[in-house]
Amino acid sequence: MKLIMTMVILFATILFTGCATKPQYVKSADKPITMGLDRRDFEKAANAAIKDLLQSGVMQKRDGGRYVVAMGRVVNDTTQRIDTAMLTKKIRIALLKSGKAIMTTAVAAGGPEDEMTKEVRRLRADDEFKQSTIAKKGTIYAPDMSLSGKIIQRTAKADSKNQLVEYYIQLTMTQLDTGLAIWEGETTIGKVGSNDTVVW
């Protein structure tokens, strides 16, 4: 009888409290967690791109100064809603840290990243502001280069149960003087997983 009671209590405890998974930090593992693009994929692509870009020597300015880089368009041509800043921000941080380049937020594809550069200049007509503290004309740096890219996805059936998804993370540094691509990099990420559902 006691055994039965214990069993009932045990069963009820599990039934009513459930076996919910407690939150935990994602540990770095070799196996991918999703078929989609995740943080580790972006880290891998960004690290590879930055290493390659800095080693290529194209960011070495002759006079030892820094290039001004603007963000071009990074096209997300996948089936997932991705904020491409997850990729580009890492590259921008590394570029800035390298001391070879500096990003401009005053001009970018699709409009300035920070509208304040333009906005403060509108205060010139407003005599409530101390005019000497307002940015002067002809002080904004125009970019020398533009960083653009594309994330492409290709999905295919691998076998009767699995599918293969490949991501091509492509980046280009364009010299704006000439319109020439002075550096290009590509990272490919491949994942194989169940074909039961879509990858997104």
Place this chain on the structure above:
Amino acid sequence: MDLRLSNIFILLFGAVFFTGCVALTGHRELLVEFDKTLNSGSCDYSFIDKKIEDKDDLILWASQGGSFSRNCYDYNKSNNLFDLAEGLYKSDVDLQSTAEKVGNSTNSILVNNNINSYQGSMYEKIMLNIYKGLNFMALDNFEDARVEFNRAIDRQRRAKEYFSNEITQLKSKQRANQNYQVAQNRYTQKAIYDSYRELFNSYKAYPDFVNPFTTYMSGLFFLFDGDYNKAKDLLRDAMSMEPNNTQIEEDFKLADKLSGFEKRKTHYAWVIYENGKSMVKIEKNINIPLFIFTNKVYYAGLSLPTLSPRSSSYNYIEVENKKSKIVANMDNIIEAEFEKRFPQIAFEATLNLIMKTYTQYELNRSGGAIGGLVGAIYQGLTNRADVRSWTALPKNFQVVRFELKTNNVIIKDDKNRVLSTVMVDRNKDALIYIKSSKRGIIRVHRTIKGKR
């Protein structure tokens, strides 16, 4: 079969009690009620909001609600509802556990499919992404629109694989059922298929179950987004699916021209026209012979879904003396998938009938007149076909393109009467999307890149 009356009684009572009224009533009335509101042009959300709040058959009602909200120009609400449906397609349909699949199949055989949650169709999953893409275009969010059109193209690829492989696997699963032989008896099968011959022979299927509108609209999106090479590939595919539509060929040529270095001198407007109401499922009752008992043929009434056409709106629309042409016939796509899925539906319904006939026979034998009556009532009440489908879809999709010479576009109907005047910018391409489920009711959605 050795069944006790009390056991059967519990089973029957339990089945109906736990699964609710839909086992007896089906879903027809609800769908008719929704269609009435949708096609009246009303924006009264109470019906849809209630369904979503009650979490009632969410895939079906979120899809319908997405169309309803789009009709009312609430693109964000529409996409939220479509997202909800898409998420459930993944979690509750694609990733359904084996136990749940068996449970659904058992429900279909013991009661009927109406008590299972709606599982949708391949073409419906694809259209979800297309509408989301169009909503994002109307919101001038081309980044997210691109994702949706990519999803639609990927779903179309998956649908092709599904119909070529998985349907075959389903057949081998059917064979494992102990009543397979009875259900697959050739006289039983003939009786069923004879009454569907006309439906199955009356339409022209697109190759590989594709929806040319998916391919065409995706191609058009990439053309708008300046990705001319991708646009070219998709428009070329669409051309081969609907070779009679010269507009698709013209669009392909345009994408080809634009992919070079030629500077744009002219801009165009595309008018996409969603015409009428798609086919819907209705219930059909047929008498079929069952060879359950060795010494005699037993005739029983079988309820199955069949497709019924609904009306068109304007046959075409006219702009600048150019008439719109058909890109894809949605009815054909619906019929093709229905025909492909029909053997499974018919098989489960026949097993259901065999089960209930056995039960009735046993009840008659062991429970006398009352037992027989209970069995007959149960069979009569639960003999309901599942007629659910996304009824907000159109009968066909059409397109007409013309060069923009002014900032006004005058759209006329098939009787040369002005339907709508749309403001555009003659220096930018425009997409004007018109839905008309019936004459007199039109919805106009406009997309000009860079403008909301």
